[in-house]
Each structure stands twice: as C-alpha cells, then as structure tokens.
Amino acid sequence: MVSLIIELLVVFSIKPVAYAADDIQFEPSGSIKFSTTSTGATTSIRYKTVGFTIARNARCTSTNCAPQQGGPHGVVRITQVGEVHNTNGTVTTYFNIPVNQVNDALEAAGLEKITNGGQIWLSSIFHVINGSRPNTDFVTLQSIKNAESWADPSKFRQYYDIPVKVNGYYPVTKIYRTSEGIEMYSAKVESDIKDVDKNWPVGKPVDTVMLDKTYPFQGDTYKLVKSYVQSKRKLNEQNFVQTGDPERNAKLSERNFTNYLGGTNVVGVYRKVTTVIPDDPIPDGRAACKPTINPPNEVAAPQTAFMDPGAQGHILADDPTNGIHFDATRGIPTSEHLYANTWAMNYLFQHTFGKQKGTITYDCTADITYARTWKVKQPALPGPNGTTIPQPDTQGSDEYPHQYKFSFERNYSYWKINNIELYSIEQAEMENYALPDGGRITLWPQGYTAPDLEMEHDEEVEIHVIPQETGEISFVPDVVAGDGYEPPEVPDDTELLKGIAEGQTGPPDVKNDALDFTWEGSTTKVMNGSTVVENGPDPTQIPAPNKIGSYKNTGEQVLYADQLLIPQDRLNRVNTESTGEIEYALHPTTLGGNEGMTFPINSINMVTVHTPVVNYSLVSDDQPHNQKTVPNMNRSALILERP
Secondary structure, three states: OHHHHOOOOOOOEOOOOOOOOEEEEEOOOOOEEEEEEEEOOOOOOEEEEEEEEEEOOOOEOOOOEOOOOOOOOEEEEOEEEEEEEOOOOEEEEEEEEOHHHHHHHHHHOOOOOOOOOOEEEEEEEEEEEOOOOOOOOEOOHHHHHOOOOOOOHHHHHHHOOEEEEOOOEEOEEEEEEEOOOOEEEEEEEOOOOHHHOOOEEOOOEEEEEEOOOEEEEOOEEEEEEEEEEEEOOOOOOOEEEEEOOOOOOHHHOEEEEEOOOOOEEEEEEEEEOOOOOOOOOOOEEEEEEEEEEOOOEEEEOOEEEEOOOOOEEEEEEOHHHOOOOOOOOOOEOOOOEEEEEEEOEOEEEEEEEEEEEEEEEEEEEEEEEEEEEEEEOOOOEEOHHHOEEOOOOEEEEEEEEEEEEEEEEEEEEEEEEEEEEEEEEEEEEEEOOOOHHHHEEEEOOOOOOOOEEEEEOOOOHHHHEEOOOOOOEEOOOOOEEOOOOOOOOOOOOHHHHHHHHHHHOOOOEEOOOEEEEEEOOEEEEEEOOOOEEOEOOOOOOOOOOOEHHHHHHOOOOOEEEEEEEOOOOOOOEEEEOOEEEEEEEEOOOOEOOOOOEEEEOEOOOOEEEOOOOOOOOOOOOOHHHOOOOOOOOOOOOOOOOOO
16 A cells, blocks of 8 residues: 555655555655555455665556666665554554655666656565565565465556656755865755745756855955855765856856755855055956867767577477476377477667767957057257257157957867667567467566666767866066167967967866666676766677576576466367567667567477377177187177178
C-alpha cells in the first residue's frame, strides 16, 4: 500500500489514487511524513514495502517490471515512525523519508538537474514477512510474484511505475569571501513564496542575484574580482565562473542561474583595493576583449555498430527427467520432456560520435592616452640699441586619446554524441509442434543483468566551450617626445597591444558529451565529459558483446526452459520445423533510437515425434481341421478358405 502514496517525495504534489495516504505533513526542510491505512493480512505470510526505486522513466514492459534495469536509478528506504491498530480492523502506519536521502536517490538516478514539474517513476521494494527468504529485497515484479503462493499476485503490478510530479524547493545563499578564503558575509536570498520558507523551486531560474562590486571589511575596501555558483551538495565545485572588473563585466556582479537540487550558493570573491595617487598625471591606457564562440564544423564522425545477435537455438530431449537418452531429431515419444534453449549476444549497440572543431574570436578595444611633448619657439625680447635678445624654446605638451580595435583567435575541439542505441535481451520465443501450450514457449532471461548507459548530451556549443577571460589589460605608453615645433605623431601600438592581449588569454576549457557504459559492475568511460584544456579527449567505443552462453559460468541457461512435456495427443510426425525469434529492448538513454528490435533465431533443429505401438496379437486355432500329418500343437492352425 505504501508504494501508492510515495508520489509525495521532496514535497511532491500528488493526485488522489486508490489507497491514498492519510494525514500528509510537509516539513520546512523538505522531508516527508505521511501515513497509510490498510487492512490486516489474512495469513501469517505477508509482504511490506521497505523502500522504492526512483528512475527518470518507466521500467515496466508487457510482461515484467524491472526497475533496476534500463538505466540509472536511485533507492530510498522508508523509516516507520509509528503504527496504530484501529478498532475497525485496519492498521494506520506512519512513515518518514529524510530529504537528504531523497536527494541522494534522485542524483543516483541521473536526476540531479530535475526541474520542478518534471516527472519521475517510483517502484516498490518488498520484503516478505514469515516467508522462506526473510530480509530479501524483491525488486522486480516477477520476483515478488514468485516469492510465495499469493492468492492474487496480479495486484502487485500497481506498485510499479508510479508517476510522480516533482515540486521541491531549496534555499539560495549569497556568500562573500576574500581572495584568501575568509568569509566576510553570508545571507539567504529569499523568494516571495512564503509557504516554502521563501526557498526557490528546483531547476527553475532564480531572480538576478546582485553582488556588491565593493565591500568594506575590517577597515579595508575589497573589490569583486570573481564570482561563481555551486550546488550546496557539491561545495568543492565552482560553476559558471566570471572574472575581471565588475565595471566592465556586468556578469561578474549580476548572476543568473537555475536552482540546484538541494540548493545553491552564489559566491563572490573579493580582493583588497590598493590605491596609488601619482604626483603628476601620466599616460594611461586600458584594453578589454570580448570572446565570441564561432559555430564549429564537424571534422570526423566515426561509427561503430554491433547489431547482429547471431541467435541460435535447440529444442532437444530433456534427458535428466528420465535417464533415457532420446535424440529428438530422430524420434521422441509423447509424455517425454524437451528443453528449449536460445543463445545470442548479451547486448547490441550502435553509436556515432562527431568531432567538433572551431575557433573563438576575441574582439578587443583599447583606449590609450598618449602624453606628447614638442618644442615651442619663444619670441625674442628687445635689447639695447634696437637689438633683440633670442629666448630659449619652451616645451609644449598635451594628452592625445586614441582608440585601437583588433582581434585574435583561439582554437577548440570537442566530441559530441550524434547517435547512441543500446539494446538488452528482453525475451525469446520458440515454436515447434512437439512443445506444450500450443507449440510455443517464451524464454525469459535468467541470471541476466541488462547493461546500463549514462549520457550527458547537449547541442549548444556554449555548453562545451568555455573561453578564458583576457581580463583587463593595463598599458602605459612612453611619452612621445617630438624634436620639432609641431605635436608628434603617436606610434601604432596595435601589434604590441595584441601581443599583450594574446599573452593574457589562455586556451579555452572544453568538455565533451559524456557517455558511460556499465556491464557486470565494470564501467567503461566511452566518452569523457571532464573539463580539459582546448581539445576534448578522443572517445573509445562500447565493448563488443559476448554470447550469453558464457555468462557467469551458467552454461547456456540464460534463455532456457526445461521440463517441457510433449502432450499425449500429439500424433507421430517426422521432422517438424522449429522457428523462433529473440527480442531486444531499447535502453531508455538513447539518441536516435525509437523502439526495440526483433531478430530470427537461426539453426534450430527439427523434432520428430514418434511414439512406438506394441501389438500383442492373437489368432484363432482351428486344430480340428488341421490336415497336417505331423501338426505343431504349439502353434495356431490357420486353414485356408475357412471362415
């Protein structure tokens, strides 16, 4: 019953359903308290929900529910905090799920970037009380159905793939630190939503958070030089970093972002201001560069595919049932047993990766003020007797402003996923005249764990390429001293300024799409999505599959069924044809795939049904009319033409 009310996780909103929860209470911290009321069990063997799997998509097919297959998932455990036995024979049970446990499960399910209103899927984890396997987690639908002889096992289906709409709220905090790491200021950024303690919805934009451009601290003035955002769950990360001068880079002090799962910190880093007052005016210059990421070109697109299952099968005599060896291809009687077996590749896949290559253009503007000097001729002064006395030249000066515009480029390359499809074994079906149940048998995987796939993919180049900031360029030109009596021409410092700008600008950070493949507990990092400098590392490929016959030393009994009784009403028939097909399910983490795939099972042997008939015949004995001279009295006498 509990599984049907868990549509409340992280203060999730629900629609009324059968066996809905009673007395739901939301805690300001985001934890959940709720209760369920159910009837008592009619036998000593009972089942109870002890937890749930959380996934980003439904995990049920037409025949089974396997929440731990088909992609990443999280697990939460339920804590019972009370139980009341009511007078009407019902039992009310009270439960609690802490918010941190819920957030951990969502992150494990690949839902770290979940958005308010997004849908997730929950399925129950059961324990059987007083059963044959206590304290065993029954996760799949088939496992709980087969755990005991339930009166109505069909009711378990309702406890799987429960859709949930996320409606969680988390705090946002503004923090100021010095460049040495000393915290100067911390305050909550409040929303206008009072009912959720003025927290912000997960995955939704937060109103612009303004950081002070300067901040007084311990008698000094500190200036904002860096800002970033971080998840409250990952305090060692710095995301969406901005640097420079807040007067020139508005993004440094005006932060826009979406709220992380668990909440967000907006951090400003400040440096102590040092003021220098010169005695005389001096030439000055400032330059700033703005990066523009140019669209990339795809320069390579390697493809890898393994889409042939190589499926084969047998339908042969099940010898251990009787100790007698029958060759079913030559003849096997009714009332004997067969086994059916299929073997094929344990998974199939195909993927295409694209190498993206491009440039970043830095457009720069430099405002330079040159100090110029030149000679100024002074008029002669009158001397005695009508003469003149020459006067020495004086110096003229001015400040000459000049603006430069120039640009330069930085290269980048990264890999993205163009196509990814992964298929795991769903079932196999085999047909033959000799098989029971209409001659068709369905083989479900046994001892088989589907491979898993985790992907991060984005088409936007801005997600993959992070330009390095040039920062402010300080340039103080030399005084331009002229030898003549006119103001001198100022030099062309374009190349000099460009060299300074290029020297201050490192290559960009880049990151590929990410793709991890997991099989039997071993993870292959097919495409590395870590942040690196300039060029994303080349991807590998999903490892080639193997035949399921070698899976965990179980022989070839992954797709296998035995004790298949040949019905007594089967007439003798020679060389009956065998057919079959194997179905592969498409992993929900896909890019370009849209459905599962079905392949024929080849080389299945024929079966001959032959039931021997033993006839103990008797004939009449006509000895009175036997005319032999020496009759054999031990044999019946057959007289020609006698009735």
